[in-house]
Amino acid sequence: MSKEFEALKDVLRQPATPEAMKEAAHRFREYDRAEAALGKRSRPTLVSLGLGKAYPTQIDFRDIPRELETNPAFYEQMQKIMGEG
Amino acid sequence: MLALPLHDLPTRSASGFLIRYVVPRTGPPQLVGPLDRKALFSNLAFGDVIIGVGHGEPGRFYGDRNQLLLDVSLIPDVRGKVIVLVSCQTARQLGPALINAGAGSYIGFLEDLVWVMDADKASNPWADKFAAPAMMPVVNCINTILDGKATGDAFAVMTTEMLANAAVAEDEIVASCLRFNAKNASLQGNPMARVNARPKVTFPIPPPPLFPHMA
Numbered sequence: 195m196s197k198e199f200e201a202l203k204d205v206l207r208q209p210a211t212p213e214a215m216k217e218a219a220h221r222f223r224e225y226d227r228a229e230a231a232l233g234k235r236s237r238p239t240l241v242s243l244g245l246g247k248a249y250p251t252q253i254d255f256r257d258i259p260r261e262l263e264t265n266p267a268f269y270e271q272m273q274k275i276m277g278e279g
Numbered sequence: 280m281l282a283l284p285l286h287d288l289p290t291r292s293a294s295g296f297l298i299r300y301v302v303p304r305t306g307p308p309q310l311v312g313p314l315d316r317k318a319l320f321s322n323l324a325f326g327d328v329i330i331g332v333g334h335g336e337p338g339r340f341y342g343d344r345n346q347l348l349l350d351v352s353l354i355p356d357v358r359g360k361v362i363v364l365v366s367c368q369t370a371r372q373l374g375p376a377l378i379n380a381g382a383g384s385y386i387g388f389l390e391d392l393v394w395v396m397d398a399d400k401a402s403n404p405w406a407d408k409f410a411a412p413a414m415m416p417v418v419n420c421i422n423t424i425l426d427g428k429a430t431g432d433a434f435a436v437m438t439t440e441m442l443a444n445a446a447v448a449e450d451e452i453v454a455s456c457l458r459f460n461a462k463n464a465s466l467q468g469n470p471m472a473r474v475n476a477r478p479k480v481t482f483p484i485p486p487p488p489l490f491p492h493m494a
Contacts, residue, residue, distance in 0.1 A: 199451040229450060237398040238409060240452070241289035242391040244367040245334035245341060252288040254398065275393055275452075275459045 198225040206273045210266040218269060219259035226255050247271075281305055282331040284343035285312040285489060292396040293332040293365050295404025295489065296414040297421070301330065303480040304425050310342070312490075317346045327474040328361045330421055335366030335387075338373050351376040359383050361430055361474050365417055367391045370465035383472030384430040386420065386437070390463040393456045402488040412448055413457060416440035427476025434466040
């Protein structure tokens with residue numbers, strides 16, 4: 195596990211407070227920057243097949259930090275997903 | 280019956296893999312893109328299997344442009360059918376309702392079905408190497424069903440492959456999504472339910488690109 199991903203997971207263990215959400219956004223940027231530096235992806239997008247959610251069902255990785263910082267429902271969804279990582 | 284909407288990135292990604300690897304093995308009706316409509320879906324009762332990609336909620340499953348196709352309050356004749364819904368959360372209410380209505384078995388998900396895709400592959404989603412670790416286990420599950428094997432065996436193929444792909448995924452978010460999906464996959468009804476085996480047909484070349492995605 196990369197140190198950037200580990201740091202992101204650590205933050206996501208915290209409840210969705212404004213401070214934690216801001217920190218998660220920062221950590222995701224760091225993680226995405228490290229992955230992009232490996233040159234493996236072109237336009238990664240996190241998608242799901244939900245409907246009527248309080249978070250987007252398709253979100254470009256570039257936009258994930260903003261969503262993490264501003265949307266508690268998306269933060270909590272990422273908590274659920276990363277909890278399995 | 281196949282229901283394969285194409286109206287946004289997640290439906291294009293999931294439907295694209297089925298178009299490449301499952302459609303050649305199935306006969307009509309194949310409701311692809313704009314054909315994936317309530318009027319057609321509700322009136323086509325024949326066949327022993329329903330395979331649907333689409334957005335979902337606990338009690339509802341949607342088709343192209345999110346037309347409501349299945350609702351717990353209005354279940355079509357599904358007696359004896361094997362049903363796979365590549366969708367979010369339908370295992371919570373819709374799956375049990377389908378089984379109560381006489382479906383042989385049902386495979387779906389209790390939580391959101393999440394994965395990472397490459398948006399640059401929206402016109403040829405079957406070539407998306409980031410979506411493949413999530414979608415090929417679903418494809419192989421469905422093809423196991425179409426081989427005439429028990430639904431329980433097909434379900435095991437899907438969850439085992441998801442976890443195996445997670446173990447070797449280079450991208451940790453891809454791996455997290457795979458483990459999340461495997462944990463929330465659900466098989467309901469009779470695990471021994473099966474359908475008539477279809478011939479194994481694969482096309483050596485991929486289909487032509489899908490029409491452009493209008494974001």
